[in-house]
Amino acid sequence: MKNQFKRIRARTVSGMIAAAFAVNAWAVDPFTVRDIRVEGLQRVEPGTVFASLPFRVGDQYNDEKGSAAIRALFGLGLFKDVRLEVSGDVLVVIVEERPTVADVDFAGAREFDKDTLRKALRDSGIAEGRPYDQALADRAEQELRRQYINRSLYGAEVVTTVTPMERNRVNLTFTITEGEPARIRDIRIVGNHAFSEGTLKGLFDLDTGGWLSWYTKSDRYSRSKLNADLESLRSYYLNRGYLEFRIDSTQVAISPNKQDITITVNVTEGERFVVSGVKLEGNYLGKEDDFKTLVKIRPGESYNAEQVTETTKAFTDYFGSFGYAFANVEARPEIDRSRNLVAFTLVADPSRRAYVRRVNIAGNNRTRDEVVRREFRQFESSWYDGDKIKLSRDRIDRLGFFKDINIETADVPGAPDQVDLNVTVAEKPTGSLTLSAGFSSAEKLGLGFGIKQENAFGSGQYLSAEVNTSKYNRTIALTSVDPYFTQDGVSRTIDIYHRSSKPYEQQGGNYELATTGLGLRFGVPFSELDTVYFGATVERTQLKPGTNIPAAYLAYAESVGYTSYGVPLTVGWTRDDRDSAIAPTTGRLQRVSGELGLIADARYGRASYQYQQYIPLNKQYTLAINGELGLGKAIGGHLYPVFKNFYSGGLGSVRGFEQGTLGPRDVTGASIGGTKKITLNAELFVPFPGAGNDRTLRLFGFVDAGNVYGDNEKIDFSLMRVATGVGVSWISPIGPLRLAIAQPVRKFAGDRIQRLQFQIGTSF
Numbered sequence: 001m002k003n004q005f006k007r008i009r010a011r012t013v014s015g016m017i018a019a020a021f022a023v024n025a026w027a028v029d030p031f032t033v034r035d036i037r038v039e040g041l042q043r044v045e046p047g048t049v050f051a052s053l054p055f056r057v058g059d060q061y062n063d064e065k066g067s068a069a070i071r072a073l074f075g076l077g078l079f080k081d082v083r084l085e086v087s088g089d090v091l092v093v094i095v096e097e098r099p100t101v102a103d104v105d106f107a108g109a110r111e112f113d114k115d116t117l118r119k120a121l122r123d124s125g126i127a128e129g130r131p132y133d134q135a136l137a138d139r140a141e142q143e144l145r146r147q148y149i150n151r152s153l154y155g156a157e158v159v160t161t162v163t164p165m166e167r168n169r170v171n172l173t174f175t176i177t178e179g180e181p182a183r184i185r186d187i188r189i190v191g192n193h194a195f196s197e198g199t200l201k202g203l204f205d206l207d208t209g210g211w212l213s214w215y216t217k218s219d220r221y222s223r224s225k226l227n228a229d230l231e232s233l234r235s236y237y238l239n240r241g242y243l244e245f246r247i248d249s250t251q252v253a254i255s256p257n258k259q260d261i262t263i264t265v266n267v268t269e270g271e272r273f274v275v276s277g278v279k280l281e282g283n284y285l286g287k288e289d290d291f292k293t294l295v296k297i298r299p300g301e302s303y304n305a306e307q308v309t310e311t312t313k314a315f316t317d318y319f320g321s322f323g324y325a326f327a328n329v330e331a332r333p334e335i336d337r338s339r340n341l342v343a344f345t346l347v348a349d350p351s352r353r354a355y356v357r358r359v360n361i362a363g364n365n366r367t368r369d370e371v372v373r374r375e376f377r378q379f380e381s382s383w384y385d386g387d388k389i390k391l392s393r394d395r396i397d398r399l400g401f402f403k404d405i406n407i408e409t410a411d412v413p414g415a416p417d418q419v420d421l422n423v424t425v426a427e428k429p430t431g432s433l434t435l436s437a438g439f440s441s442a443e444k445l446g447l448g449f450g451i452k453q454e455n456a457f458g459s460g461q462y463l464s465a466e467v468n469t470s471k472y473n474r475t476i477a478l479t480s481v482d483p484y485f486t487q488d489g490v491s492r493t494i495d496i497y498h499r500s501s502k503p504y505e506q507q508g509g510n511y512e513l514a515t516t517g518l519g520l521r522f523g524v525p526f527s528e529l530d531t532v533y534f535g536a537t538v539e540r541t542q543l544k545p546g547t548n549i550p551a552a553y554l555a556y557a558e559s560v561g562y563t564s565y566g567v568p569l570t571v572g573w574t575r576d577d578r579d580s581a582i583a584p585t586t587g588r589l590q591r592v593s594g595e596l597g598l599i600a601d602a603r604y605g606r607a608s609y610q611y612q613q614y615i616p617l618n619k620q621y622t623l624a625i626n627g628e629l630g631l632g633k634a635i636g637g638h639l640y641p642v643f644k645n646f647y648s649g650g651l652g653s654v655r656g657f658e659q660g661t662l663g664p665r666d667v668t669g670a671s672i673g674g675t676k677k678i679t680l681n682a683e684l685f686v687p688f689p690g691a692g693n694d695r696t697l698r699l700f701g702f703v704d705a706g707n708v709y710g711d712n713e714k715i716d717f718s719l720m721r722v723a724t725g726v727g728v729s730w731i732s733p734i735g736p737l738r739l740a741i742a743q744p745v746r747k748f749a750g751d752r753i754q755r756l757q758f759q760i761g762t763s764f
Helices: 015-025 046-052 063-075 114-124 134-149 197-201 223-238 288-292 305-320 369-373 386-398 551-560
Strands: 005-011 035-039 079-087 090-097 100-107 157-165 169-177 183-190 246-254 260-268 274-282 328-336 341-349 355-362 402-412 415-427 431-440 444-456 461-469 473-482 491-501 512-525 530-544 563-576 587-600 604-616 622-634 676-687 697-709 721-732 735-746 756-760
Touching: 035 046, 046 063, 063 079, 063 090, 100 114, 114 134, 134 157, 134 169, 183 197, 223 246, 223 260, 223 305, 274 288, 288 305, 305 328, 305 341, 305 386, 355 369, 386 402, 386 415, 530 551, 697 735
Parallel strands: 035 090, 100 169, 183 260, 274 341, 355 415
Antiparallel strands: 005 079, 079 090, 157 169, 246 260, 328 341, 402 415, 431 444, 444 461, 461 473, 473 491, 491 512, 512 530, 530 563, 563 587, 587 604, 604 622, 622 676, 676 697, 697 721, 721 735, 735 756
C-alpha cells in the first residue's frame, strides 16, 4: 500500500463493547497528531466533537485514546455511528448523526390532553429538537402505557409511526387505542369482626361506582389511592383500641379481558386494648408539670394511636420552643395481653440546645428574598424555636405564591450548638387573566373580565383590574395592595371604583344608583390571626331618575340633591383561622366593619358583624353556623343615605325568598332595604351520593332566618322569615357554585317566594 491507511470503527448496535473491540482489531502505532478533521456533521457543532476528544493537535495518539474518544462521542447520544480513520499523522473523525425529532403528535388520545402526554415523553427523552433513537421510542411507549394504567386503562395499546423528513429529521406519531377503563367490581375485606365490612369500605375513597362515577372516577383503580385507603383503614382500627391490628396482604386481581378489578384486603384485628396508665421518664428540663398538661393519652380509655402521636409531637414541639432542636421523645408501650391493657412510658431526651445560625432560601427564582424572609418569625442568631418555625412556614404558605414549601434543619459542621434552616420553595403562577360569564336566578347573565397579579414583579404586592356586568350590578374597579407598606407589616390598599346598581325589583323600574369612589385603607396586624383595618373613602353618588323610583329615594334626593358626596371613615377587624376560604371544614371567621360619615352630604354611621363557625363532625360531615348583624343610623338630624341600606333575601342570606326583597317596601311595592339587619344560617354538609369523600361536591341541608327593618322599626324576631331546604355546593372550574331548593317555613302576605335559586361565586 502506497499510504498506510487504517480504520477504527464502532456501531451503535454493539455500543461500548464494539468500540473497545474495534480498537484492538485495528491497532495502530502511536503517533503525534498533526491535524484532526471531522466529517458527517449536519446540525451538531464541530466544537462539540472536539471538546469530547481526549486529545488535541500535537498530542500523542494511541489505541487507548482512540477507544476513549469513541466512548465519549457515543456518550453524547448524538450519533448512531462513529469511525476513526488514520491517514499518516492526520486523524479523521467520521460520524453519522442520529435523526432529530421534528414533531411529536398523538392520535386517538382522549383521556389525556396532548400537552400532558408531551410532558411525559419529554421526561423519557423524546421531544422536538432532540435526537431520535429506537430505544427512546420503546421507552416512550412504555411511559405512555404507564400513564394509561394509572387511569385504569389496562387495555391501552400504543403504536409508534416514524416518518422520515428532509435534513435527517423524523416525525413521530403515537397512535393510541385506549379501550375501556377497568373498573372496580368488588372490594372485599377479610378477617374483620369488630366492624362491619360496609363500615370499613365506607372509609375508602375507592368504591365500586355509582351514578356519579363519571365525575369522581372513584371506581378507577389507583395504587396511590388504595394505599391512602389502607392507611385510613389502619388508622380507624388503631384509633379504636386495636393496638396489634395489621393488614396481612392485599390482592388486586384483574379479569382476563382487563375490564374488571377485584380488591381483597386481608386483616388481623387483634384484641382491643385499654390504656392503664401513662408515666414520664427522662429529662424534662424541670417542667414535668407543663409537659403533663400536653398529654393527650387518657388512662381508662381505649388505646388511640392518634393521641399517642399528638402527645409525642406536642412534647417535641414544646422542647423546640426552648431551643432543643434535636429532642427525642419515645412512647414505649408495656402490653398486658392477659388483661388487654397497655401502659405508656414517655421517655424524653432533649439532647442539646441550638441556635439558628442562618436562614437560607432557595427556589424563589422570581420572588424576592425579602418577600419570604419578612414572613419569618424565627430570627437568625437566636434560640431555635419550633413554634416560630411552624408559624413562619404557615405565613409563607398563606402568601399564595408557592405550591410547595419545605423547611429543613441542617447541622453546622464543627458547631454542635448551631443549626441552619434551609427553606426551599416551589413557585407557582400568581398572575391571571380571566374572561368569565355567570348566570344567576336574580341577576340573569353577567359578563366579567379581570386581570390580577398577586406577586407583581416578585415584590409581593397585589394589583388587579376588574370589570363585571349584570342586569342589576355593574362594576369597574382597580385595586392595589402593598402588604408591607411599612416594615412592621402594615398593609396599604388603594381602591378606585365605579359601581352602578338597580335594587332587585321585578316591576320594570329603570332608576339607577351610580357610585364612584376612591378609597385608602391600612391594615395593622395585632396578632397572627387578628388584623385591624382603618381608612377613608371619597364617594360621589348619583341617583338617576326613572320609572317606579321609590319615595324614600326621592325624599333623600330632595334633601341633599340627586348628586351627593360622602367621605366615610372605615374601620374593621378580622380574625380568620379557617382551614380554607373556599371549602372550609373547621375553624372560625369573625369580621367587624364600620363606616362613619361626618362631613360632606352623607352623615351616617354603619356597622356590621359576621360570625362563622365550622364544626367537623367526622371525616364526611361538617356543621356550619353563620350569623350577621347590621345597623345603620343617621347623624346630626340628617336623613340616612338610602343607598347604604341593608338588603336581605336570597342566596347569601335567607333562601326561599327573592333576592333582596325582605324588609320595608315603598308605596309602589319596591323593596328599599333597611337600616337594621339580622341573618342566621345553619348548614349540614354531607357527601354527594356517588362522590365518596370528595369535598368539592357536597350536599347540604339548611335552615335560614332573618329580616331587614326600617329606621323607625325595632328588631322584632316574630317578623323574621324562616326557610329550610337542601342544596348542592360545587367547587367548579369557574368558581364556587351553589344551588338551593328552599321551602319558606314562616312567611307573610306580600312576600315574594322563589324556591329554586342558584348562583356562581356565592359564599354561605
